Every structure is written in structure tokens, then in C-alpha cells.
Amino acid sequence: MIEINNIAKSFGDKDVLMGISCKLRQGETNLIIGGSGTGKSVLLKCIIGLVRPDAGEVLYNGRSFYGSDKEAQQAIRREMGVLFQGGALFDSQTVHQNVQFPLDMLTSQSAEEKRERVEFCLQRVGLEGTGKLMPSEISGGMKKRVAIARAIVMNPKYLFCDEPNSGLDPLTGVKIDELIREITDEYQITTLVITHDMNSVMEIGDNVIFLQKGKKLWEGDKDSIMHSDVTELNEFVFSNKLLRDMRE
Amino acid sequence: MAIIGKYFIFLGALFTRREKMKVYWRRFMEECVGIGTSSVLIVAIVSTFIGAVSCIQTAYNLVSPIIPTSTVSLVVRDMVILELAPTITCIVLAGKVGSNIAGELGTMRITEQVDALEVMGINSASYLVLPKVLAAMITFPMLVIMAAFLGILGGYIAGTLTGVISPRDYVYGIRDGFVPFNVFFMCVKPVVFGFLIATISAYQGYFTKGGALEVGQSSTQAVTSSCIAILVADYVLAQLFL
Numbered sequence: 001m002i003e004i005n006n007i008a009k010s011f012g013d014k015d016v017l018m019g020i021s022c023k024l025r026q027g028e029t030n031l032i033i034g035g036s037g038t039g040k041s042v043l044l045k046c047i048i049g050l051v052r053p054d055a056g057e058v059l060y061n062g063r064s065f066y067g068s069d070k071e072a073q074q075a076i077r078r079e080m081g082v083l084f085q086g087g088a089l090f091d092s093q094t095v096h097q098n099v100q101f102p103l104d105m106l107t108s109q110s111a112e113e114k115r116e117r118v119e120f121c122l123q124r125v126g127l128e129g130t131g132k133l134m135p136s137e138i139s140g141g142m143k144k145r146v147a148i149a150r151a152i153v154m155n156p157k158y159l160f161c162d163e164p165n166s167g168l169d170p171l172t173g174v175k176i177d178e179l180i181r182e183i184t185d186e187y188q189i190t191t192l193v194i195t196h197d198m199n200s201v202m203e204i205g206d207n208v209i210f211l212q213k214g215k216k217l218w219e220g221d222k223d224s225i226m227h228s229d230v231t232e233l234n235e236f237v238f239s240n241k242l243l244r245d246m247r248e
Numbered sequence: 249m250a251i252i253g254k255y256f257i258f259l260g261a262l263f264t265r266r267e268k269m270k271v272y273w274r275r276f277m278e279e280c281v282g283i284g285t286s287s288v289l290i291v292a293i294v295s296t297f298i299g300a301v302s303c304i305q306t307a308y309n310l311v312s313p314i315i316p317t318s319t320v321s322l323v324v325r326d327m328v329i330l331e332l333a334p335t336i337t338c339i340v341l342a343g344k345v346g347s348n349i350a351g352e353l354g355t356m357r358i359t360e361q362v363d364a365l366e367v368m369g370i371n372s373a374s375y376l377v378l379p380k381v382l383a384a385m386i387t388f389p390m391l392v393i394m395a396a397f398l399g400i401l402g403g404y405i406a407g408t409l410t411g412v413i414s415p416r417d418y419v420y421g422i423r424d425g426f427v428p429f430n431v432f433f434m435c436v437k438p439v440v441f442g443f444l445i446a447t448i449s450a451y452q453g454y455f456t457k458g459g460a461l462e463v464g465q466s467s468t469q470a471v472t473s474s475c476i477a478i479l480v481a482d483y484v485l486a487q488l489f490l
Contacts, residue, residue, distance in 0.1 A: 045363075050367065075369075085360070090364075105271065
């Protein structure tokens, strides 16, 4: 479980996050939703340690990330898998090398063990046989899958996804959502997905947190989101015509 | 001052939390190819022509009958060894290698590849930049030695083909009053210049913020800053060693 306590972050005189607290439970897909510029990605970066918050703390199974020394932070980081918005694959490496990269850097496994693990992960995301391709030779959806394979190759306890289906067609987006859901259930990891896609919310939202102007306005599951009395949330959710029709 | 402070903190980060040596060795060899081998052609062309032009222009200026013809090659030798081979070659390399380093790291930064390394618990500065710095410090002197040889050879070819100096006089001139220390000095310069080019360009690229426009600006800034740093360091080294 990840506990986020009173996270605050400002850039200059602009307050981006104002005292955000929530709990991300193990084995569940936790979603942070909100419009553009509400601080979702900054919150994610604070959680994974890429941006240091001005106040507050993040606890990974009771271990404070920002209260730990560098080595303890490294240990926590090695339990994370992160899927970045654009995939963040290394351009100069093949698909296989990208997935194998964390194993090369962080383990002392034999070449055979690493090869087997990479092939397993690529198979798990439905990309068997693509190992020799370069990132420039594969589609956006495949890049996301490779990034998921790289994120899970170290058997992470925590999986973070920043807008995993942005820039993808709806069908591919749903497949990526399903994959995230399956991996979360299969490995019982704590998953956090940043999104503004209501399809994802309805597909995989076990626990949904709504941010507006740097504040948490609402938290609940995907079923209760349709019956909220928070005006800002309703505006966000029912900006989608399909959901508006469903409500009516 | 803040930028200089940030630059030195960045340099410090290269040597802390280092990864396994095996990783650096592989990356170092890749960078030696990327920085060194791929620069051979441009360095060869530039240095050969610089040597040739130096020979012709020196001969054009030495019109007095009391100055022996071999002085032309003596001047070419000292110009090439002391200044043209190390400094001009490194300014050319600042344009080629410096912009490449800044562009590569800047692109990695804006496409979150640097963040991806950080969240894996890898010191991205050390992993990405240290092999480039070491490769530049090792390959630049090799390129400069090659440039010096080709510069003097270029002078020989141009001088003898145009008839401004005989082959015998040219060879006599480049041997006359030769100071071996100058070759040592020539080899020290590119080590310093390589360090400056690689670290300044990496610094510019590593801290790129924004998008494609900013990557381009980082590359330009990397080349400009590297060239200035080379010229300042050139003067300081000349004061220290000569």
C-alpha cells in the first residue's frame, strides 16, 4: 500500500498541489483523474520521487520515501515500475534490450535467465517475436506495451502509469487498460494510473481520486462516480456525451 | 554564478552513485566510436587543408631572400603543433560532438528517458555523461595527433606541388629546432578541451526543459559555450606551460 500524506508543491508563486492525501491499496487499480493542468502528473512525480514535494510524505508499505536516505530510496525505487506517457523507450536500443535494461543494470542474473525473463514479459504483453525491432519501427500502442513489459520485468510491487492510453485509438486504449488490470490482479501490485480518460475510469477504476486545481475534491469507486454531488466532478465526468446519455 | 555552481554540482553527480564498471566499459566503447571514430573524416579534411593553407600563406609572406625556404615548413610545423591541430580541431569537434551530446541528452530529457533511468534507481547523470566525458578525453588527443600529422602532410603536399618549397627543404624545416615538449603540450590541450566540451554540452542537454525548440537552443548554447571555454582554456594553458 502507498500512503500519500499532505503533499504540497509550488513552482514559484503557483501552488500546484495543496495538501493531497490518499491511500493507494494493494491489488487495486487506483486512478487519479482531472482536467489538464490540475497537478496529476506533478503528483505522480512527487510520489515516485522525481519531484521533491515542499511538504508532506509518501509511505511505501510504511517506509517513508522522503524520510529515507539515498540507499533506502534506491531500494524503494527498485520496487517500482513506471510507464511514462510517451513510453520513454531508449531510442538506441532494440525492444529486447529496452526490456532487459533494468535486469542488466540492477541484477546479476545470467544471460540465459535474463533472456527468458524478457521473452516472458514480452509474451505477457502480447509482443512475442518483436524483440529485434527498434522503438522507431513499432506503433504507439506497441511502444506502450514494451514500456509495460519493461516496467514489470523486475517484478515490481508498485506500478505507475502516466496517461497510458493517451494518443492511442479507443480499441488499443482499452487493451492497454485491460493489460494493466490483468497485471495488477495477477501480481497483486499497487497500481496508480494518471488519466483524464473516462473510458479508463469505467474500465479499471477500483479507486478513483479526482483532482481540481491542485486539491483532492473527491474519492470513490467507478460506480459511485456517476452519483456524485460534487459539481466539478460532474462537469468533468459528464463532459463525455456517452456518459451524459447514460445518466439521462 | 548560479549556473557555474549548478555546473560543478552536476560534475560532482557524475562521480557519485556510480554503476557497475562493466556497464561503463560497454558505454565507454560505444561513445569512443560515436565521438572518436565518426569524427575522423571531418578532422582529416579540416587539418589537411589547414596545413596546406598555412604553408602557402607562410610562403607568400616570407619574401626576403635572406630567410631560408625551410623556414616555411618550420613555421607550419609550429603553428600546426602548438595551435592549429589542438585548438582548431577541438573547435570543430565542439560543433560536431558538442551539439550531438546536447541534442541527444536534451531529447532524452524531454522524452522522459532520463526520468525512466532515475526511477529505476540509476544515476542518470553518471550513466549517460561519464562515458561521454571519458571517451572525449581519450579520443580527442588521438584525433589531434592525427590532425597534426595530416596538417604537416597537407603543408608538404601543397608546398611541393605548387613549387613554393622543395621536398628536401620542407623535411629539413620540420626537423630544424624541433622541441619535443611542444608535442606533449599539444596532447595536453585536447584532454582539457575534451573534458570541457563533453561536460558543458552534457550540462546544457541534461537540463533542457520544454520541447524540440529548447533542444535546438541547448545544442546551440552547448557549441557557443564550449568554443568560449576552449579559447579561455587555451590561453590559460599557454600561460601555464609556455
